[in-house]
Amino acid sequence: MSEPEILALRQQIAARRPATDIAQRRRDIDARGLAFGLAQDVAVAVVDAGGVAAEWTTTPSADQDRAVLYLHGGGYVIGSLASHRHLSAEIGRVCGARALAVDYRLAPEHRFPAALQDALTAYRFLLDSGIKPQRICIAGDSAGGGLVVATMLAIRGDGLPQPGCGWCISPWVDLTCAGASMQDNAARDPTVQKANVLDFAGLYLNDDDPRSQLASPIFADLRQLPPLLIQVGSVETLLDDALMLARTASTTDVFVDLQIWPEMIHVWHLYYPQLAAGRRAIAAGGEFVRNHVIGS
Numbered sequence: 001m002s003e004p005e006i007l008a009l010r011q012q013i014a015a016r017r018p019a020t021d022i023a024q025r026r027r028d029i030d031a032r033g034l035a036f037g038l039a040q041d042v043a044v045a046v047v048d049a050g051g052v053a054a055e056w057t058t059t060p061s062a063d064q065d066r067a068v069l070y071l072h073g074g075g076y077v078i079g080s081l082a083s084h085r086h087l088s089a090e091i092g093r094v095c096g097a098r099a100l101a102v103d104y105r106l107a108p109e110h111r112f113p114a115a116l117q118d119a120l121t122a123y124r125f126l127l128d129s130g131i132k133p134q135r136i137c138i139a140g141d142s143a144g145g146g147l148v149v150a151t152m153l154a155i156r157g158d159g160l161p162q163p164g165c166g167w168c169i170s171p172w173v174d175l176t177c178a179g180a181s182m183q184d185n186a187a188r189d190p191t192v193q194k195a196n197v198l199d200f201a202g203l204y205l206n207d208d209d210p211r212s213q214l215a216s217p218i219f220a221d222l223r224q225l226p227p228l229l230i231q232v233g234s235v236e237t238l239l240d241d242a243l244m245l246a247r248t249a250s251t252t253d254v255f256v257d258l259q260i261w262p263e264m265i266h267v268w269h270l271y272y273p274q275l276a277a278g279r280r281a282i283a284a285g286g287e288f289v290r291n292h293v294i295g296s
Helices: 004-014 022-035 081-095 114-128 143-157 194-205 239-250 276-292
Strands: 043-049 052-058 063-071 097-102 136-141 165-169 228-233 256-261
Touching: 004 276, 022 081, 043 097, 043 114, 052 081, 052 114, 063 081, 063 114, 063 143, 081 097, 081 136, 081 276, 097 114, 114 136, 114 143, 136 143, 136 276, 143 165, 143 239, 165 276, 228 239, 228 276, 239 256, 256 276
Parallel strands: 063 097, 063 136, 136 165, 165 228, 228 256
Antiparallel strands: 043 052, 052 097
């Protein structure tokens, strides 16, 4: 049975008239995120994470020795600390950790692999700060969800210790956009359409191969990666990205918790102030992280 909240939200999103100008799209996504506000008990602190712009959000119950490295979505082209602050702060809360959100460089001004380089630098910053790797979760949504896995691959490539776990929300992990759900769910997904994400992929990649393992990690060997939680909505055009990621990871013996949420749209977690299913999904993610981060 359909939940009235998600039906109303889908209608609200479908009624938007998205701008075509990138600068305006960036302003729009920031404005929507800021409109949710921030809980009064959240403390925000700007930080230079090894040369990468970032910010800590902390709630009173946060363990100072546990961290969530949060990578926002937006197709590598839009999105910022402002657009996702309410979400990264709430994720930190349910994980009992401080959240370090990364304001990684965006395309087309900064092409692949700039975002990945910034995420890896921020992870090194956490390690250099004295936080044990097993007490770190890397989390992200959409493009940020793909960046979670790409960052783990870069961590492995650099010989660094892996974090305790990863949390991928509606991940975009195939920049070729070849999944059948791109067409099958096109009429039901009010947020992500194939033509638009292909445009974003072009802006991010420039002339690089969309099958590059650090851009589209479903084409990579994922062995020895830490446990992954993958959450996706059943109506998403990116549903197959999540399914392919789960298959690719699990066939290399990575522990995977794949959750497909009925009726949910792309990154429904963003709407948790008005959507009970968003709050439930965030709570489920917090439980996963607490169960897989040593010292919980």
